[in-house]
Amino acid sequence: MGSSFGTTVGRALTLFVFAVGLTGCGAIYDAIVPPPPDDRQNVAFYFAQDEYEQGLVMRAARGGEPKVYAQQTPIIEGADIKMAVPMKDAAGYFFVGIQLNDSGSRKLAQATPQMVGKQLVLVVDDRLLGAALIDGPIDKGMFAMATSDRHAAFILSDLLSPKSK
Structure with a gap:
């Protein structure tokens, strides 16, 4: 038995x-x-929009403008970023290509279909650094953030990239 x-x-x-x-x-x-400890804990991406709705938190750039209203909880954090690489498109504009790890990829793939038309904003040390319009589901674990020039692309990619130990 x-x-x-x-x-x-x-x-x-x-x-x-x-x-x-x-x-x-x-x-x-x-x-x-x-996940192991990561020194990029002050880096986070949030879903955001231009208009205030209850439950959203204002995030602003240095000086207070521009500002957006973001969800309280980040969708991805620094530890979710596998790599960030400065790049230039065919027209000569610079951007940072961001590749996520499996966990970050899953989070964006599940959430972005409902967030089309909203923004994915980068917040570092509680300060808004950049925003990108979500024009479709981000389901391949990669996305891009436009920068103003080559120098900004290299600075942003360094900020987002995992540090070698």
Whole structure:
């Protein structure tokens, strides 16, 4: 009797773990294995808009303008960024290509379809540094932030990139 009961419980547990593993396995893994400490904790991206709605927090650039109204919780943080690279498009405009890790990619892929038309804003040390219009789902784990020039692209990519230890 004990052997049959143990086998049944073992099979049920295996089935449960397999079923749970198929639904949201990344979230479970992230909860069990927290990411290592990251020195980019003051870097975060939020969904935002130009008009105030209850529950949103004003984020402003140095000097108070421009300003946006952002969600209270960031969608991705510095630790979610795998790499950031300064780039130039065919027209000669500079930008930073940002690639996210698996956790960050999942977060954006799940949330951005409902946020089309809103902004993805970069906040560093509680100060608004940049904003990009969400014109479609960000489901490949990569996006771009425009910069004013080459120098700004290199500074931003350095700020967002993981530091070698």
